[in-house]
Amino acid sequence: MKKIVILGAGTGGTIMANKLRKVLSRSEWDITVVDKDKTHYYQPGFLFIPFGIYNRNDVIKPKSDFLPPGVNVLYTGIDRIEPNDQQVLLEGGQVLPYDFLVVATGTNINPDETPGLKDQLWHKEIFDFYTVDGAVALREFFRDWEGGRLVVNIAELPFKCPVAPLEFSFLADAYFSELGIRDKVDISFVTPLPGAFTKPKASQMLGELLEEKNIRVIPDFYLESVDNEKKVIRSYDEQEVPFDVLTIVPVNTGDPMVERSGMGDDLNFIPTDKYTLQSKHHENIFVLGDASDIPTSKAGSVVHFASEVVYENLVSAIENRPLKAQFDGHSNCYIETGHGKGSIIDFNYDTEPLPGTFPLPGVGPFGLLQNTKMNHYGKVLFRWIYWHILLKGKEMPIESQMTMAGKKS
Amino acid sequence: MSQKTLAGKTVEVTDEGYLQDHNQWNEDIAKALAEEEGIELGEDHFKILHYLREKYEEGANLTIRKVGKSGFTDIKGFYKLFPGGPLKKASKIAGIPKPTSCV
Numbered sequence: 431m432k433k434i435v436i437l438g439a440g441t442g443g444t445i446m447a448n449k450l451r452k453v454l455s456r457s458e459w460d461i462t463v464v465d466k467d468k469t470h471y472y473q474p475g476f477l478f479i480p481f482g483i484y485n486r487n488d489v490i491k492p493k494s495d496f497l498p499p500g501v502n503v504l505y506t507g508i509d510r511i512e513p514n515d516q517q518v519l520l521e522g523g524q525v526l527p528y529d530f531l532v533v534a535t536g537t538n539i540n541p542d543e544t545p546g547l548k549d550q551l552w553h554k555e556i557f558d559f560y561t562v563d564g565a566v567a568l569r570e571f572f573r574d575w576e577g578g579r580l581v582v583n584i585a586e587l588p589f590k591c592p593v594a595p596l597e598f599s600f601l602a603d604a605y606f607s608e609l610g611i612r613d614k615v616d617i618s619f620v621t622p623l624p625g626a627f628t629k630p631k632a633s634q635m636l637g638e639l640l641e642e643k644n645i646r647v648i649p650d651f652y653l654e655s656v657d658n659e660k661k662v663i664r665s666y667d668e669q670e671v672p673f674d675v676l677t678i679v680p681v682n683t684g685d686p687m688v689e690r691s692g693m694g695d696d697l698n699f700i701p702t703d704k705y706t707l708q709s710k711h712h713e714n715i716f717v718l719g720d721a722s723d724i725p726t727s728k729a730g731s732v733v734h735f736a737s738e739v740v741y742e743n744l745v746s747a748i749e750n751r752p753l754k755a756q757f758d759g760h761s762n763c764y765i766e767t768g769h770g771k772g773s774i775i776d777f778n779y780d781t782e783p784l785p786g787t788f789p790l791p792g793v794g795p796f797g798l799l800q801n802t803k804m805n806h807y808g809k810v811l812f813r814w815i816y817w818h819i820l821l822k823g824k825e826m827p828i829e830s831q832m833t834m835a836g837k838k839s
Numbered sequence: 840m841s842q843k844t845l846a847g848k849t850v851e852v853t854d855e856g857y858l859q860d861h862n863q864w865n866e867d868i869a870k871a872l873a874e875e876e877g878i879e880l881g882e883d884h885f886k887i888l889h890y891l892r893e894k895y896e897e898g899a900n901l902t903i904r905k906v907g908k909s910g911f912t913d914i915k916g917f918y919k920l921f922p923g924g925p926l927k928k929a930s931k932i933a934g935i936p937k938p939t940s941c942v
């Protein structure tokens with residue numbers, strides 16, 4: 431019996447388990463999935479929790495609902511990969527040998543990387559919204575906050591879902607407007623990027639939206655530390671930004687398991703061929719999703735598109751054929767902009783987000799780089815699509831390769 | 840893209856003034872580029888410039904954090920040596936392409 435091991439049963443691991451079990455013969459191939467957590471989190475939903483739009487129960491379901499029959503599932507921590515011996519060590523000592531390995535252990539926030547961040551104000555006046563606990567704690571705080579300085583900060587690049595802090599700022603603007611206290615809330619968006627976003631056209635469109643909503647952008651701010659006494663964030667070149675409440679995207683790193691395996695870069699992401707999605711150092715390892723170092727967004731939509739490529743190339747590798755499928759870095763993000771509207775951007779390694787319509791040229795229904803109600807419904811629908819289509823590895827009505835049709839350059 | 844004469848040598852540069860071909864670089868060109876940024880290069884600067892070039896040639900993703908872990912300086916020191924945008928300025932002076940922050 432030959433063995434495939436999938437590490438992580440989040441977005442990517444779950445999709446791969448479903449795709450592979452469908453085609454690989456059960457008498458030949460044994461598929462094992464490992465994850466420490468029995469709960470699947472719908473992470474895009476975390477964004478809505480601080481504003482009371484979703485609660486904890488809206489974003490969690492048992493992982494077992496999404497994993498196919500005929501796959502061994504182990505709910506245990508992964509200690510490390512021993513790539514030279516082709517085996518994985520689990521916490522508690524179990525050893526899993528493999529013929530092929532898919533690493534999909536994602537990325538997480540690492541507040542310990544920033545001095546003063548996880549100190550006395552953590553989850554009291556300093557919050558993340560990248561964990562359920564952080565998002566729920568912020569919900570409790572916002573409930574009876576009467577206003578002051580709200581600072582939204584990004585600590586380091588790259589971080590997952592690059593539009594999330596922008597969306598958070600837009601939703602905060604809408605939330606405090608609806609409460610009638612927007613004039614008492616001063617919102618600043620403090621980022622290490624030179625503007626609202628990296629890609630020029632999107633940066634301009636999003637920058638204008640921030641201005642329209644009276645959200646101040648403080649660019650080129652590279653966070654060194656958080657001062658809990660003075661309540662300021664400080665950059666390496668000694669700028670200070672004062673806050674009453676700080677919502678932050680802390681440094682994102684790959685799982686410590688990657689470091690223990692000696693397979694990560696300085697942020698614990700795994701060096702991966704950006705086209706074939708094969709590990710740069712080990713032929714029988716593929717890296718899917720946020721765990722890799724490929725230069726595109728760390729986002730669920732990317733994981734979904736990339737899973738097609740990993741799947742095809744893994745099947746080729748099994749049959750000893752050359753790896754023909756090439757990933758183009760396709761990313762597609764709905765951007766919630768508040769007041770029931772949204773925007774959408776679609777791009778890849780070579781093409782920056784452009785205006786136009788999506789997915790059908792000239793028809794839409796979604797407007798690229800435009801602020802419309804229809805785009806907002808796209809985001810709302812996404813949760814349903816995520817649970818019912820995406821995780822199951824079913825066909826989606828969107829091509830995995832980006833298309834220029836409908837775009838205006 | 841345009842041509843430019845730096846330290847007596849004609850080189851190709853991008854619209855933003857980054858060298859088109861990092862092989863056209865030498866230490867005198869670095870000094871000329873640094874002068875445009877208002878920086879006078881010393882030994883500590885050159886250690887970082889050579890480190891950046893080496894990592895670039897290896898195909899690594901360059902980040903401020905990575906330079907901070909290089910052993911040649913820490914992040915604070917990097918900001919002191921190349922004030923403003925240290926990675927952008929140091930990359931330009933090192934003759935390698937503008938760093939892309941991918942998100």
Ligand SMILES: Cc1cc2nc3c(=O)[nH]c(=O)nc-3n(C[C@H](O)[C@H](O)[C@H](O)COP(=O)(O)OP(=O)(O)OC[C@H]3O[C@@H](n4cnc5c(N)ncnc54)[C@H](O)[C@@H]3O)c2cc1C
Nearest residue numbers: 438440441442466473474508535536591719720729730731
């Ligand atoms: C606030 C927020 C908003 C977002 N919004 C969007 C959006 O609008 N659109 C979009 O496309 N994407 C969005 N994303 C991003 C998206 O959720 C992720 O990019 C995607 O889930 C990544 O999938 P993955 O499989 O790489 O990792 P994950 O889904 O994070 O899965 C990793 C799994 O590995 C397991 N694991 C890790 N290490 C170990 C170990 N040592 N032992 C055992 N198990 C381990 C974890 O328990 C986890 O289940 C958002 C994310 C956040 C936080």
